[in-house]
Amino acid sequence: MGQTLSDEAQPASKEEIIADLAEKFARKCFEPLELYSFKDNFKSLADHEQGVRYLKEDTIARFLELPDILAVSPVLFHMLSYIGAFPFLKDAPVILGFEQMIMVVAIMTERHSKILAKGASNRRKLLFKSLAVYDRKLSEIEKQLRREDNTGPGIAHAGSSLRAHGFAVDEAGDDYDDEAAEDDELVLAALESLNLDDVFKTGDSYAATTHGAMIPADNFRRLIMLLLLVAPLDAQESLSNYASRVTGSELESLRATAENILSAFINVERSPGITFSQFINVIPVNFPYLFNGFNPLFEHFLFSKNLNLSKRKDSASKPAAPVVTSPPLLQDQGQILNINVLSQLSCFIEGNELFRRLRLLYSGAEAGFSMRSFEAKVFNWRAPTIILVSGTRLSDPPSKSGSEGAFNDTLPPKRFSNGGASGGDRLVFGALVRQPWRHTYKECFGGDTILFQLSPTHDVFPSSSVNRDHVAFAKAPVAYPGLSFGCPHPKSSHTSRHEPLRHPGPVSLVIDSSFEFGVFTHDYTSRGGAYATSVSRRYDFQERFSIDEMEVWGCGGDEEARIQRERWEWEAREAEARRKINLGTGDIATDRALLEMAGIIGHNRSGGSMN
Template sequence: MGQSHSIDEPRSKEEIAGELAEKFARKCFEPLELYSFKDNFKNLADHEQDVRYLKEDTIARFLELPDILDVSPVVFHMLSYIGAFPFLSDAPAVLGFEQMISVVAIMTERYTKILVKGAATRRKLLFKSLAVYDRDMSEKQTETAEKAGLKGEPSDARSHVAGFPVDEPGEEFDEHETADDDELVLAALDSLDLIDAFKTGDKHSATTHGAMIPADNFRRLIMLLLLVAPLDAQETLSNYAERVLGEELESLRATAENILSTFLNVEKSPGITFAQFNRVLPLNFPFLFNGFNALFEHFLFSNNLDLSRRKDSISKSIPPLIAKPPLLQDKGQILNLNVLSQLSFFIPGDELFWKLRLLYSGADAGFSMGSFETKVFNWRAPTILLVSGTRLNASSQAHGSEATFTESLPPKRFPNGTPPGRDRVVFGVMVRQPWRHTHKECFGDSDTILFQLSPTHDVFPASIVNKDYIDFSRTPGTFSGITIGCPHPKSAQSSRHPTVRALGPVSLVIDSSFEFGIFTHDYTSRGGAFATSTSRKFNFQDRFAIEDIEVWGCGGDAEAKIQKERWDWEAREAEARRRINLSTGDQEADRALLEMAGLIGNNRSGGSIA
């Protein structure tokens, strides 16, 4: 491609960018959306001579970006870079009409309708739009890594300040970074049959070498992304104004800090390199930027349109605005709106927002496996278990139940997952199968997700080979409790140390009393039920005293109705058993009749609600 234009008069960058913007407008937007975009731009644009453009404060005001977050300079920096697309070496761009067409098409992912080849490469473009190019900063990052001595596994894991990813020397430049070409740019020019124009006219486009996203800029952006995660295209950001006030704002900051710590140690690293960004994002935050889709679709809805006067199919295709219920109908001790948004960065938001119901809370129902079973086992849709606690002090002498718990574990060989001072931990697991007793084997499937939310964010996907996903055991004589990623207790009993609980390489254990938990990450081991961390490439283990346990059901009214029917059936059956009094005088005949009814004996089926 491109050879057919070799004999034609070469087009200027401005003409090529205009052609691409016209293609975006024609193929990525509906007619009514394009009309709304033109109307919004006309009303928002400033004039300077013959140039109409959008300023930073105008965009911030239109998108309703909260002043308290101080994020508008970061967003404007992004848009000014993306506005230069596909000739990124000309950034920052003046955000005129054509530039904003490209910005909205890219920020809403509408561009995938025509740039199929570049559908997966927006990550690099977003990194470049957030990054600064500072040689001193880059050298400082390399120097920090060298001083830390992080060439593979630390020589002294106990003295290593763990919990933050720091690039090892040589990781900064991978095979994908040897070329300057940006695949999304190439896809755009290829769609115009102008692939040669990039190679000859934009060969000095900035690369990711020596580029970093300043930590403070990314922190502010994360706070915005947490805020807009549940946003709808026709929903105003001002609806969430209470989330940037008082204690809610502090919670928002704390959640953003947990996420930021996945990328770097802010005390030791000035910014995020592309190697870190590219390594952490796909697994830990595949949906991090999804909130931008709805936010920038605001440009495609004009308040000046009176659809009540329109009778055509276009007006009928616009759904009416309906008042929505709260994002969380129930109040939990662990899950709040910010944690909910954090979950949506790696679990699709349409499974979370307005869909979660609090099935079990230890604070309300009691910290026991019996209460857990009663509340959770009848839910027939996916569930999310969350457990929070405070790390145990390894230097202090354990007493009572803590000593009993400690004695049931192998000796602690690994350091904590994060440095002292951030001792509150939150772990969780998403289970897509119904909970049940595991008499013979674990349950769960390869879609099970083990994760950590605090004090750093981490995701551990399930193996497709090792199926020791989840065990729920109340069997006497075994290590009962809830274990995730550990061998089944029956197989562990045949080990050389039957008096010590067998821990999986990447595993979470909640003891049967719901008092203590332990998370293990053995990075040097392989073959566990869950993968090791992509950001923390070392061994660590957190032992903690449990403060809260919650289980949230994913689903709507249909799932809740099924659960209620099962609860009602069990209540009727329990009452029936209490009232049985045959009084025939023939014990054997009475027993045979009860067995036939399925109420006692080995043939007991438990009944059905069908």
């Protein structure tokens, strides 16, 4: 009697919880050979100090082959030191030991979803926190800028020259933020997976708030350059294979592309960094696949060079297997599309549709700027296409003379300002058209089309399922022939006598029939168009430009190319057959009348052959 219960169960410590979670991640997220490789890699890479084995920043950078010129290793190591603290994120940054690296690799490769099925949005929140600094001064600057009116670009603001430096942490104030008060579902799911229902599941025990947090613009720029570089990376492919992309003019192109992407989040001349609301609102629409390149990059930890399953005792007597070389990422050369722009496209179009899958179908510089050459090159492609158009912004106010004046006369007076001066006057717009191209005599086509801008600001405008004015390819006798995206179908010249002007849709791209001029309209206040308005530029703007180049790229492989080639050959045979038809009457007009009566030619038919 009087004895105390000395064997009462004690609550698990943080160290025990981390060990249990790491063990569960290792067992459920990795295959046995992957786990073996991970252990082997960690053992060979880790430094040893006071009984602790851990990975250092330069070790990780060297193992992943991060290019020194990008200066991205401090940014990435900061991310990993934060994610390694999972699920006790308030303890970050942490030393990257074995268990911490298990967390890092599982989360960076998205394998954590095998256990924590809480959706991509929760991982995005974790990635934001891993990149952010907590600086009250920067937060107050951003608040001041947000109070300014948001009518468009070009307004100078005090403090625009301020920049964020390093990873110094300055605790945020006590201001309440609804977004910061939300529970981190990813962390809760991790603790629930261990059947924990104690104090560790209270929000303030593990989570760092998003209030006062901001990703410094320069840090995010460097990370974007890395993400563009690794976007086409295959599993077990070495990043050093892309060394040529970070030298000379290729590096400048990579940096310029990253700048276009960064401008989707902030105006770098005004804002010191990216807030949580900007990050979480822009990523799902404009960059749903931005972080996909992390998957193959961090899978390098799951493949050991010391493990060679092809080795056999009698391997010396067998000839070496032939080396299989992959086709180039971009098989054809274009003036608009290059490897960096291709990587930019993969931020919102899945990479398996792009890398090693695109063929140049039409180039205005090579085939001529006309609807006829466009039709001849593109219409037989029976798979999705990507159309790109680059141009130079027209002067404002617009010219009233020459072909530019004639084009402007077909448009309503310009009511909106340009979309932004950042990045110069070169503009690049485009669209992913998933249906084959065709003539539009009465109605538009192209459901599930994506309209987008790539330069000088990256922006994506998904199609509406209600308004179906997605794509029109209209030739005479319509009043205003040409290509249009997001506009009502052009009316015939007979019914449009009292409508002398074009009618651009709320979010639309119009290209005239000569492929000489284009206009992009973003009427944010109107809404209801065929394409959604911008999530980042919440104001009205319009870009009028002269076209410098236009390209159409076919998405597909050898099978799609074969079908197109067979279609071209059939049309050539039919044209030759029609040319050689001789009915023996000696009267060409009579012969033609007989062919029309037979339905072989005329009445908008393509013709046929005669046996």
